Amino acid sequence: MMSMNEMGQNQARKGRSNLQALVMLFVLIGMFIVLSLLSPMFSRVGNVINIFKQTAINGILATGMACAILVGGFDMSVGSTVGLSGIIAALMATGGQEGLFLPVVCSVLAGLLVGVINGVAVAYMKVPAFVVTLGTQSIVRGLAYILSGGRPIFGVSESYEKIAGGLLFGKIPYLVIYYIVIALLMGFILQCTVYGRRMYAVGGNAEAARVSGINVEFIQMSAFAICGLMGGIAGMLSTSRTVSAAPLTGEGYELDAIASCVIGGFSMDGGAGKWYGMIIGALILSVMSNGLDILGVASYYQRILKGAIIIIIVLIDVRSKRKRT
Amino acid sequence: MKSKAKWLLTLLLIISIISMSVACAPSQPASTDTGGEKPVDTGAPDDGKEPVVYFCISHMTNAWAITASESMEAEAKKQGANLTVLEAGQDINAQVSQVEMAVTNGADAIIIEPVSAEGAIAAIKKAEQDGVRVIVYNQNIADPSQATTFVGVSNADMGYMEMKAAIDAIDGKGNVVLLLGPMGSEGQIGRSAGYDKALKEYPDVNVVFQEDAQWTTEEALKLVENWISTGTEINAVVSQNDNMALGAIKAFEDAGIEGVPVYGVDAVDDALKAIKKGRLTGTVDQATAEQSRLAIEVAIKLSKGEAVEKEYLAEPTLIDINNIDNYLTE
Numbered sequence: 001m002m003s004m005n006e007m008g009q010n011q012a013r014k015g016r017s018n019l020q021a022l023v024m025l026f027v028l029i030g031m032f033i034v035l036s037l038l039s040p041m042f043s044r045v046g047n048v049i050n051i052f053k054q055t056a057i058n059g060i061l062a063t064g065m066a067c068a069i070l071v072g073g074f075d076m077s078v079g080s081t082v083g084l085s086g087i088i089a090a091l092m093a094t095g096g097q098e099g100l101f102l103p104v105v106c107s108v109l110a111g112l113l114v115g116v117i118n119g120v121a122v123a124y125m126k127v128p129a130f131v132v133t134l135g136t137q138s139i140v141r142g143l144a145y146i147l148s149g150g151r152p153i154f155g156v157s158e159s160y161e162k163i164a165g166g167l168l169f170g171k172i173p174y175l176v177i178y179y180i181v182i183a184l185l186m187g188f189i190l191q192c193t194v195y196g197r198r199m200y201a202v203g204g205n206a207e208a209a210r211v212s213g214i215n216v217e218f219i220q221m222s223a224f225a226i227c228g229l230m231g232g233i234a235g236m237l238s239t240s241r242t243v244s245a246a247p248l249t250g251e252g253y254e255l256d257a258i259a260s261c262v263i264g265g266f267s268m269d270g271g272a273g274k275w276y277g278m279i280i281g282a283l284i285l286s287v288m289s290n291g292l293d294i295l296g297v298a299s300y301y302q303r304i305l306k307g308a309i310i311i312i313i314v315l316i317d318v319r320s321k322r323k324r325t
Numbered sequence: 326m327k328s329k330a331k332w333l334l335t336l337l338l339i340i341s342i343i344s345m346s347v348a349c350a351p352s353q354p355a356s357t358d359t360g361g362e363k364p365v366d367t368g369a370p371d372d373g374k375e376p377v378v379y380f381c382i383s384h385m386t387n388a389w390a391i392t393a394s395e396s397m398e399a400e401a402k403k404q405g406a407n408l409t410v411l412e413a414g415q416d417i418n419a420q421v422s423q424v425e426m427a428v429t430n431g432a433d434a435i436i437i438e439p440v441s442a443e444g445a446i447a448a449i450k451k452a453e454q455d456g457v458r459v460i461v462y463n464q465n466i467a468d469p470s471q472a473t474t475f476v477g478v479s480n481a482d483m484g485y486m487e488m489k490a491a492i493d494a495i496d497g498k499g500n501v502v503l504l505l506g507p508m509g510s511e512g513q514i515g516r517s518a519g520y521d522k523a524l525k526e527y528p529d530v531n532v533v534f535q536e537d538a539q540w541t542t543e544e545a546l547k548l549v550e551n552w553i554s555t556g557t558e559i560n561a562v563v564s565q566n567d568n569m570a571l572g573a574i575k576a577f578e579d580a581g582i583e584g585v586p587v588y589g590v591d592a593v594d595d596a597l598k599a600i601k602k603g604r605l606t607g608t609v610d611q612a613t614a615e616q617s618r619l620a621i622e623v624a625i626k627l628s629k630g631e632a633v634e635k636e637y638l639a640e641p642t643l644i645d646i647n648n649i650d651n652y653l654t655e
Contacts, residue, residue, distance in 0.1 A: 039555070046580075047554040054547055151388040152542070152568055154595030165579065173579075242542045243575055244595075246568065247386060249543065293551035299537055300508075 020265035020313070021277035028284050035291035042294055049172065051283070051290050056179035057082075057234050057241070059282035061253055062260035063186040064115075064230025066278040067223040069261050070190075070203045072270030073122055073129030075224060077114060078231040078257060080140035082250030085111045085235030087144045090153040090245035093160035100159055107239070108232040114140055115228015119221035129224075137254070144247040152246035156239060164240035175237060182233070187275035199223055204271030259310050260285055284309075375407040376434065376628030378621070379427035380462075383440040384415045388593045389613065393438065393463065396617040404621050406628075417444035424448040428457050433628035436460045436476075436620050442467040442511060458627040462620050463613075464511050469635075473627065476620045476637045480512055483609045483641045484519020484565075487588050490607050490643050491561045494586040498529035499560030502552055504538045504545050504569040513537075516565045516590065533557050538569045545572030553580050562587040567596035567608055574604050592644055592652065600649045607645035610652070615639040 036043040061078055068075045085107035092103035114136060121132040164175040190196040201209040202219045210216045234253075239245040262268065263284055264277030285306065292302050380397050384390055394410050401408035411427070413420035417440040425448065427435050435457055439445035442464065449459045450471050459472040469475055491501060503520065506513035524530055534552045538545040545564065552559065553576060562585060564570035570589030577585050589596055592610035599605035616639045623633050644652055 041555050044554070047551075050550050050554055054550070145386055150386045150391050152593075152595075154571060155598060238543065242546055242572060244542050244568075244571060246541065248541065289547075290551055290554075293536075293548060294555050296534065 018265070018274050020316075021274040021280060024264060024277065024280045024284060028280055028287065031284065031287050031291065035287070035294075039291075039294050042291055047290070047294070049176065051286055052176040052179070053173055053241075054290060055282050055286040056175045057238050058253065058256045058260060058285065059179050059279065060182055060230050060234045060237070061257035062264075062278045062282045063183055064227035065254070065257040066186070066190075066261050066264075066266055066273060066275070067199060068129070068227040069258070069266045069268065070199045070270055070273060071220045071223040072203045072206070073220070073224065074133070074258055074268070075115075075118060075227045075231075076130065076133040076254050077118060077136040077140055078133075078227060078234075079250040079253035079255075080137045080144065081111050081114045081228055081231030082235040082238060082253055083144040083245075083247055084114070084140050084147070085232040086239040086245035086249050087148045087153065087235075087247060089160075089236045089239040090156055091147065093156040093239070094153055095155075096157070098157050098159050100163065103160060103239075104163070104236055107236040108229065111232015111235060112225060112229045114231065115225040116221070118228060119224030122224055123217040123220035141247070141251075148245070148247045150247060152244055154244040156243050156245075160240055161243050162240075164237045165243075175241060178233075178237065182230075183275075183279050186278075190275045195219075200271055202271075203269075256285060259306070262310060263313055375405050376625055377430075377432050378406045378408050378624045378628075379423075379430075379432045379435045380408060380410045380620075381420055381423050381427065381435060381437040382410060382412050383420065383438050383464075385412045386415075389591060389611075392613050393617065396614040397436070397621065400614075400617045400621040404618075404625060406621055406625055408621075413440050415440055417441050420445060421448040424452055428452050428455050432457050434458045434460060434624040436462050436624060437472075438462045439464055439466055446471050458624075460620055460623055460627070463616060474623060474633050474635055474637065476616055476623060476639075478611045478616060478639045478641055480515020481519040481522070482638075483590055483611060484516030485523050486519070486641055486643050487516070487590055487607075487609045488520045488523035488563055490645070491563045491586060491588045492523060492527050492530055494588075494606060495530070495560045497527050500531050500533040500558050501561045501563055502533055502549070502559050503535035504548065504562065504564035504573060505535060506537070506540050506565045508537050513565060520563065533559065538564075538572070540566050540568055542568045542572040542575075545569035546576050549573045549576035550579070553577070553582065559585060561585060564589045567591045567593045567605075570596065570605060570608070571599065574599065578604075597644065597649060597653050600644060600646060601653055603646065607643055610642045610644055612639040612641060 041047060065075060065078065088110050089103040089107035092106060118133055118136055121127045122129045164173065166174045168174060168177055190199065198209070198214050198219050201214060202216050206216050235250065238249060260281035261273065261278050262281070264273065264281030266273030266277060288305065289302055378401065380394065382390060382394055385394060398408060398410065411423040413423060420440045424435060424437065435452055437445060437449065437459060439461065446466055446468055449466065452459050453471065453473065461469065461472045461475045463477045465475050465477060466472060505517065524532065536548050538548055549562070549572065562570065562573045564573060564587065567589035570587050573587050586606040588606055589608040590611065592608045596605055596608045600608065619637045619639060623637065626633055
């Protein structure tokens with residue numbers, strides 16, 4: 001049974017993360033207005049499409065990461081998964097191989113497999129998520145190097161390039177469409193399905209969820225599987241976007257994905273976070289990077305800004321937690 | 326019982342990972358190009374014993390490093406040296422112990438491509454004190470006097486050659502953007518110095534954007550997309566490696582902009598193909614195979630006790646549509 005105190009804490013956590021997602025929405029709008037004033041080029045349609053293109057890969061990773069965070073874990077291996085699945089896709093889409101089925105399916109499945117391995121180790125073998133995914137991060141990166149022979153792979157087929165690069169209505173890249181569809185679908189799953197609600201329940205209080213008949217291990221495992229799956233999809237799309245794949249691709253992406261979720265109001269304790277938070281979080285990161293590039297601010301300052309924003313948000317999180325106890 | 330199950334699952338995990346790598350292995354591309362020259366086995370030299378040479382390379386994780394180690398092995402076979410390649414995985418501590426190991430294993434000469442310009446010095450000094458001659462390869466150390474000799478190519482020469490070609494392509498005036506390697510890396514510092522030298526000669530050429538793109542295609546793609554967004558006219562792109570140059574090409578293609586010359590460095594296979602197709606304008610070859618030939622030649626000389634010079638520089642070459650057919654082997 002959940003004690004009254006715990007229940008109160010859970011309620012508070014959820015309320016706070018909803019509030020944070022809303023606050024971040026205003027931050028995003030504010031950033032957009034300020035950057036538009038600073039540079040008239042910023043708010044042009046072409047650049048807004050650019051921003052969404054640059055959000056898509058990290059945004060897709062963030063939707064997966066949100067699941068892992070919701071059940072109380074996180075996934076350090078997802079950047080490596082992007083590298084591996086990108087390499088697999090590139091190997092199957094270069095050298096005159098025009099087919100799309102093999103590269104797409106194999107790269108996405110590779111991601112799913114990594115996710116399932118992570119999930120089984122975390123949920124059933126009770127190894128801490130950080131340890132498991134740090135291990136798979138290294139293993140998967142190693143596989144990417146072995147498969148590629150250490151070399152970047154260029155020259156994917158034109159049909160493969162169209163997967164992400166093709167345009168809807170001659171204007172909107174498919175890459176952006178995929179992101180919107182995946183994010184909305186994930187929003188629907190989290191918000192409107194029993195499965196989604198169970199993820200919140202497991203992350204909020206695993207024991208209470210178990211008592212009420214939820215298969216806690218399965219929910220945890222599947223959340224990591226989804227995270228891996230998104231890594232696979234992101235890698236597959238990244239290869240199409242850059243028309244190339246390198247074994248190093250995706251290094252550090254897991255941190256941006258985690259940052260997007262944290263900025264968007266997902267609690268690292270699990271069980272709390274609004275689905276639109278992960279979209280807002282991902283957009284904030286890419287609006288910042290795009291806007292500062294346009295203003296000509298060196299990337300080194302951008303790193304400092306990004307880090308500062310993350311810390312400030314977590315600081316607010318910690319402070320409000322302290323007030324309740 | 327419970328711990329047994331845990332072990333079983335761990336085993337399962339390992340097996341599934343291994344089977345995954347095995348299942349995917351056949352799709353690996355054959356990597357047999359050795360940088361132009363074919364290895365020829367000429368047998369042992371006159372005294373019947375080949376000199377023992379160790380090649381300590383910083384990592385084996387990109388196209389250049391693989392070309393370097395493959396060409397080195399090919400040259401060792403050709404010129405008659407017993408070569409062992411040791412890879413440090415970008416870890417300076419690993420490289421230091423590898424140098425020590427080479428000394429204890431009776432190396433006649435050590436060729437080292439240092440992980441760091443500072444960190445490798447102590448190990449090199451120690452090896453020289455123990456009587457093993459050290460040849461620094463491709464990337465020089467902070468204090469070149471500590472090693473016997475340096476074999477490489479001047480990054481400044483390559484940068485100058487590349488920038489000069491780009492400036493010629495835009496008739497000596499216009500806006501250029503620069504895609505740089507990580508600030509402070511030797512390649513970046515040297516190539517940027519070469520850029521500056523060429524830019525000084527042409528005051529009508531303006532650098533409108535320059536940024537660190539971490540040697541990667543995706544970072545370069547993002548940057549150039551954003552630069553195009555600013556509406557600033559870009560007349561040429563000068564990139565410090567080919568991966569980033571290819572990202573720039575993709576950004577222009579996506580934006581529907583044609584005719585902007587893009588230059589790179591490294592002459593990787595796909596850059597050569599891109600030149601042939603007219604997508605990439607040019608690249609500078611750092612003559613890796615020639616560097617390897619020189620390194621092995623010097624190593625053999627040293628093992629015979631012959632005197633060598635303090636520095637050997639291979640000549641970089643500009644590859645563009647005019648001479649591409651000499652480099653594309655297919």
